[in-house]
Amino acid sequence: GAVVSQHPSRVICKSGTSVKIECRSLDFQATTMFWYRQFPKQSLMLMATSNEGSKATYEQGVEKDKFLINHASLTLSTLTVTSAHPEDSSFYICSARSGGQTASGGYTFGSGTRLTVV
Amino acid sequence: LAKTTQPISMDSYEGQEVNITCSHNNIATNDYITWYQQFPSQGPRFIIQGYKTKVTNEVASLFIPADRKSSTLSLPRVSLSDTAVYYCLVGGGYNKLIFGAGTRLAVHP
Numbered sequence: 616g617a618v619v620s621q622h623p624s625r626v627i628c629k630s631g632t633s634v635k636i637e638c639r640s641l642d643f644q645a646t647t648m649f650w651y652r653q654f655p656k657q658s659l660m661l662m663a664t665s666n667e668g669s670k671a672t673y674e675q676g677v678e679k680d681k682f683l684i685n686h687a688s689l690t691l692s693t694l695t696v697t698s699a700h701p702e703d704s705s706f707y708i709c710s711a712r713s714g715g716q717t718a719s720g721g722y723t724f725g726s727g728t729r730l731t732v733v
Numbered sequence: 734l735a736k737t738t739q740p741i742s743m744d745s746y747e748g749q750e751v752n753i754t755c756s757h758n759n760i761a762t763n764d765y766i767t768w769y770q771q772f773p774s775q776g777p778r779f780i781i782q783g784y785k786t787k788v789t790n791e792v793a794s795l796f797i798p799a800d801r802k803s804s805t806l807s808l809p810r811v812s813l814s815d816t817a818v819y820y821c822l823v824g825g826g827y828n829k830l831i832f833g834a835g836t837r838l839a840v841h842p
Contacts, residue, residue, distance in 0.1 A: 659820075721767075724776035724778070
């Protein structure tokens with residue numbers, strides 16, 4: 616079935632630095648990927664929709680200059696958290712549209728990245 | 734996008750059947766109903782999807798009444814490993830997935 620690989624699984628960075636998270640579709644092409652953020656005991660919150668070859672669409676309240684999204688190929692989308700602060704510490708999850716109504720429900724999720732900013 | 738309402742939490746015991754109901758009163762004609770499972774520090778995992786009536790796979794059943802304004806996820810004979818958060822989502826085609834609060838299921842020995 617469709618597989619989405621997300622790396623790194625965990626990252627600790629110093630405040631003020633930038634961190635890049637990669638999301639790859641391994642066995643299918645994903646023209647659209649989604650980035651979510653999840654705080655402890657809360658649901659997934661959609662941050663942005665990433666479209667291959669075009670600018671990402673950000674949800675209301677998400678700073679596009681802070682969360683840079685690049686979707687340069689049909690199998691790779693990256694999320695860069697720039698000038699990270701402790702409040703950016705969270706669980707980041709990517710998802711790729713893997714097809715219409717498929718065995719995976721049409722969307723496949725990565726395993727997530729735990730970001731801790733110290 | 735249709736909004737969904739689920740119980741915040743549920744408790745069960747090993748070996749019991751668990752039914753989680755989701756309300757989606759303004760579901761659109763072309764919307765599918767999809768359930769995902771999420772364990773701590775992992776991405777959501779697809780469980781089951783349906784449009785109407787009943788769908789069954791190796792892990793769950795999904796019951797959808799004729800008016801499609803609700804759906805029930807049925808987990809037969811749960812085990813401790815079924816302790817997780819379960820999300821009901823409705824949508825179709827190429828819509829982005831918006832997650833509700835989900836249902837936190839705790840299975841006890």
